[in-house]
Amino acid sequence: MACALDKGECMSEAGRRQILKHSFKLSSRDYLMGLSALYTAVAVSMNIFCMKSLSFGTPYILCDAGLIISWIVFLVSNIIVEVWDKRTSVVLISFAAVVSFVIMAIGRLIVFIPTLPEYGEQARAYALIFSNGPRTIIASVAAFWTGNYINVNIISKIKDALERKAKDNRFYFFLRAAISTLIGQWVDNLMFMALAFAPIGLSLYEMAWKDIMSAALYGTFIELFVESCFVPFITIPLVSHIKKIKNAEEAA
Numbered sequence: 086m087a088c089a090l091d092k093g094e095c096m097s098e099a100g101r102r103q104i105l106k107h108s109f110k111l112s113s114r115d116y117l118m119g120l121s122a123l124y125t126a127v128a129v130s131m132n133i134f135c136m137k138s139l140s141f142g143t144p145y146i147l148c149d150a151g152l153i154i155s156w157i158v159f160l161v162s163n164i165i166v167e168v169w170d171k172r173t174s175v176v177l178i179s180f181a182a183v184v185s186f187v188i189m190a191i192g193r194l195i196v197f198i199p200t201l202p203e204y205g206e207q208a209r210a211y212a213l214i215f216s217n218g219p220r221t222i223i224a225s226v227a228a229f230w231t232g233n234y235i236n237v238n239i240i241s242k243i244k245d246a247l248e249r250k251a252k253d254n255r256f257y258f259f260l261r262a263a264i265s266t267l268i269g270q271w272v273d274n275l276m277f278m279a280l281a282f283a284p285i286g287l288s289l290y291e292m293a294w295k296d297i298m299s300a301a302l303y304g305t306f307i308e309l310f311v312e313s314c315f316v317p318f319i320t321i322p323l324v325s326h327i328k329k330i331k332n333a334e335e336a337a
Contacts, residue, residue, distance in 0.1 A: 111330070113331040113334055116327050117165070117169065117173075120161050120164060120165060121177050121180075123157070123161060124157075124161045124177055124181055125181045125184055127155070127158050127161075128184070129181075129185050129188050131151035131152075131155045132151065132185055132188075132189055134149070134150040134151045134153065135150060135151035136149075136216065136217070137149065137150040139152075148300050148303050148307065149300075152304045155270075155273075155308055156266070156270075156308040156309075156311045156312040158233060159233070159236055159265075159266045159269060159270065159308070159312055160262075160312050160316070160319070162174045162233055163236070163240055163262050164327070166237055166240050166241050167258070168327045168328055170241075171237055174237045174241075175237060178230060178234060178237065185225070185226055185229065186222065189217055189222045189226075190222060192215040192217075193215050193217060193218075193222065196211065196215055220281060224276070224277050224280030224281035225281070227276065228273050228274070228280065229273060231273065231276055232271075233273070235265075235268060235269045236266060236268070236269025237265075239264060239265035239269065240261050240262060240264075240265040243257075243261040244261060247261075255317075255321055258316075258320075258321055259313075259316050259321070262313075262320065263309065263312075263316070266312050266313075267305065267309050270304070270305045270309060271305045274301035274302075274305050275301040278292070
């Protein structure tokens, strides 16, 4: 009885360890949920960060602080296209754009809600952060969706063409990620700057066309450089890892 009991206890403990071991393994669905949450959080945050301008100590560079994290949305959408498909990425882009619009609109509306006099300084600081007017909010969402949609389409078309020719590899992955990001980010940055700050007399704060072009250009190359540094060490290994999990799930 003791041996049987001990054996039963040992087997029970081994079973618990096995359950614990497998319970912490992430499925492809878990990765998709995590990537989607990261994508949406960054999409919202970059529209708040963009209220601070950056010059990096030189009068020749002008861009907003949103570019510090904006490359993450392109990296994530590239991963989703590679592992899942274009449609999944487009759905995520659209969802994130709607969430960004709603958050920015609510943030702007809160500015007009009265507060107690003793919190006046806090209210003024909040108003500066959410000082985006309708023009800026619409420009931000439209540019975000358009730039990311173009990025997804380019990387998807190049991927499909290479797979049909059986020529796909890590180098071509890096190349299509760089090309799609370059074009997508350029469209995103230029469209936002033009719609939000073009000197057409619709806003109090507008920019000269040369400054708009400069900000879009510098922003694009900074974002491209940062993302390119992460592609070999994060994007490609993560895509490979999730694909193995997804293929195992489909084969099971």
